[in-house]
Amino acid sequence: MKYTFGVISVLFSLAFAFDSNGSQNLAPNEMGEVMILMYHQIRSPEKDYVRTADNFRKDLQTLYDRGYRLAHLNDLIDGKVSTARGKTPVVLTFDDAGFGQIDQTQKPGEPAGVTQWTPNSAVRIILDFAKEHPDMGIAGTFYINPFHIQMPSTKSAQWRQWMQEMVDLGFEFGNHTMTHPNLKKSCPDYASVEKEIGSLQAWVHQYLPDYRIRTMALPFGVYPLETEWAVTGTYQGETYRHEALMKVGANPSASPFHESWQPLHLPRVRAQDLTGNLPVSGFWIEYFDRHPEKRFVSDGDPSKITINQNDQKYLRHDLSGKLKVVVRRQK
Numbered sequence: 001m002k003y004t005f006g007v008i009s010v011l012f013s014l015a016f017a018f019d020s021n022g023s024q025n026l027a028p029n030e031m032g033e034v035m036i037l038m039y040h041q042i043r044s045p046e047k048d049y050v051r052t053a054d055n056f057r058k059d060l061q062t063l064y065d066r067g068y069r070l071a072h073l074n075d076l077i078d079g080k081v082s083t084a085r086g087k088t089p090v091v092l093t094f095d096d097a098g099f100g101q102i103d104q105t106q107k108p109g110e111p112a113g114v115t116q117w118t119p120n121s122a123v124r125i126i127l128d129f130a131k132e133h134p135d136m137g138i139a140g141t142f143y144i145n146p147f148h149i150q151m152p153s154t155k156s157a158q159w160r161q162w163m164q165e166m167v168d169l170g171f172e173f174g175n176h177t178m179t180h181p182n183l184k185k186s187c188p189d190y191a192s193v194e195k196e197i198g199s200l201q202a203w204v205h206q207y208l209p210d211y212r213i214r215t216m217a218l219p220f221g222v223y224p225l226e227t228e229w230a231v232t233g234t235y236q237g238e239t240y241r242h243e244a245l246m247k248v249g250a251n252p253s254a255s256p257f258h259e260s261w262q263p264l265h266l267p268r269v270r271a272q273d274l275t276g277n278l279p280v281s282g283f284w285i286e287y288f289d290r291h292p293e294k295r296f297v298s299d300g301d302p303s304k305i306t307i308n309q310n311d312q313k314y315l316r317h318d319l320s321g322k323l324k325v326v327v328r329r330q331k
Helices: 051-063 072-079 122-132 153-169 191-209 225-230 281-291 309-314
Strands: 005-014 016-018 025-027 034-038 068-070 088-095 104-106 114-115 143-144 172-175 215-217 233-234 238-241 245-246 304-308 324-330
Touching: 034 215, 051 068, 051 122, 051 281, 068 225, 072 088, 072 172, 072 215, 088 172, 114 122, 122 153, 122 233, 143 191, 143 215, 153 172, 153 191, 172 191, 225 233, 225 245, 304 309, 309 324
Parallel strands: 005 324, 034 088, 068 088, 088 143, 143 172, 172 215, 215 245, 304 324
Antiparallel strands: 016 025, 104 114, 233 238
């Protein structure tokens, strides 16, 4: 079914403007690409799939200085981008959900049991950065593996409190299977895939009974024999239904308003400096600096879509009819 959009044409003679604090704001372009950054462990030393706490802090500062603001993955999937006008949404994802990402320790000077997020954990670093830069926002999707080597069983009893705190703060959780198998090689049939995914969701629901898991990061980026097996299924009464599947590497995603948007095949950019066969985050940040016309730039209003005139033909036809389309014409 095709929806009819209200279309308004407006003229922009400038490619960018400046906000009150002097930082550059690009003209809105909500058909541009979006980076979904993929992190794994936050610890030392820096190596493949490991980011140090200091480098993660530098990543956030670099993104902020270049006009990026944290966005919720679920909002991106819903096409409800509320990023400030002239800024670009960026999504943070964390695979394996180890204690380099999520951890609390005893708070000094407080009674036993009163804890705080550890200073070098991903959660604390994001919170601290948002405290210094409130307009950066608080967001990030953590993909759970309960039996990952970085998740000591001695602390598993504390997860209920921690996960609820994270949800209250605005973080999201996603499925990453129970034991991190290669879903194509180790799970050759639908039942084995359902077990891996459904049992993980059941584990999360022990701590967050009403939490809706909407996305999944595929272990190793490998799909099962049938993509649909990872999308929906039931294991021991636990039914999962994913609206988006995260791949491993290597490029930015199409806009959720672009016809090439594929939520079941979302690419992610590896957040690291090391060179390799896949592009890394620094490459793409520099790419968008050189080609600002390629990046998604928000109009600040989630109820409408602002696009360039030449991109009208690429607009998805299955979007909600409530969204107003503003066509940006340039001289």
